[in-house]
Amino acid sequence: GAVVSQHPSWVICKSGTSVKIECRSLDFQATTMFWYRQFPKQSLMLMATSNEGSKATYEQGVEKDKFLINHASLTLSTLTVTSAHPEDSSFYICSARDLAGPSSYNEQFFGPGTRLTVL
Amino acid sequence: AQSVTQLDSHVSVSEGTPVLLRCNYSSSYSPSLFWYVQHPNKGLQLLLKYTSAATLVKGINGFEAEFKKSETSFHLTKPSAHMSDAAEYFCVVSSLNEKLTFGTGTRLTIIP
Numbered sequence: 001g002a003v004v005s006q007h008p009s010w011v012i013c014k015s016g017t018s019v020k021i022e023c024r025s026l027d028f029q030a031t032t033m034f035w036y037r038q039f040p041k042q043s044l045m046l047m048a049t050s051n052e053g054s055k056a057t058y059e060q061g062v063e064k065d066k067f068l069i070n071h072a073s074l075t076l077s078t079l080t081v082t083s084a085h086p087e088d089s090s091f092y093i094c095s096a097r098d099l100a101g102p103s104s105y106n107e108q109f110f111g112p113g114t115r116l117t118v119l
Numbered sequence: 120a121q122s123v124t125q126l127d128s129h130v131s132v133s134e135g136t137p138v139l140l141r142c143n144y145s146s147s148y149s150p151s152l153f154w155y156v157q158h159p160n161k162g163l164q165l166l167l168k169y170t171s172a173a174t175l176v177k178g179i180n181g182f183e184a185e186f187k188k189s190e191t192s193f194h195l196t197k198p199s200a201h202m203s204d205a206a207e208y209f210c211v212v213s214s215l216n217e218k219l220t221f222g223t224g225t226r227l228t229i230i231p
Contacts, residue, residue: 006162034218034219042223042224043209043221043222043223043224044163044209044221045221046218046219049218091160093162093163095163095219107151107153107165107168108219109165110155110162110163110164111162112161112162113160113161113162115160
């Protein structure tokens with residue numbers, strides 16, 4: 001149980017194009033999903049918190065117009081990198097919290113990540 | 120506010136010897152603490168979690184960690200390292216707002 005998938009697992013795109021990454025909770029419902037970014041050999045940095053049915057909450061320094069987040073259902077959140085540039089190349093990881101799980105420890109279940117390369 | 124410090128960026132041990140990965144935390148509230156492992160180009164896998172129950176927490180693959188409030192530490196240990204343990208390990212703290220704060224990671228290398 002508690003499986004999170006991401007699609008695609010890797011993507012290469014040209015500079016100036018937009019890329020959409022999907023995050024799905026396969027066997028549980030999640031009102032809240034999180035999007036992280038990881039640069040090579042570095043830790044994960046939280047980009048935004050995705051809330052089902054409402055606007056995402058972005059961390060300081062993250063451009064909301066560049067990184068569009070949509071959380072249309074209890075099992076799907078999408079991250080769209082608009083007008084991508086080479087500096088957006090990174091490993092993007094999503095996570096989700098089980099709505100039915102105990103709230104005492106805030107465990108998040110992570111997707112396998114999406115590697116984005118912008119040429 | 121919360122923060123995590125992983126004291127070693129890189130640890131090397133010989134196969135069959137003990138593993139110790141150090142983590143100190145800071146939190147304004149009673150924290151939840153986690154250790155995650157990440158193999159190259161993969162997502163994160165939860166090794167174990169502390170949730171204010173027993174202070175000695177046992178996880179998967181023979182790993183365990185002890186929560187020491189007086190020392191604000193949550194070090195990860197394993198009695199005998201295996202080649203498959205080579206990976207990046209992250210200590211993570213979470214408190215009331217559900218956000219996870221990650222440490223900078225420790226790369227574990229296993230010497231045959």
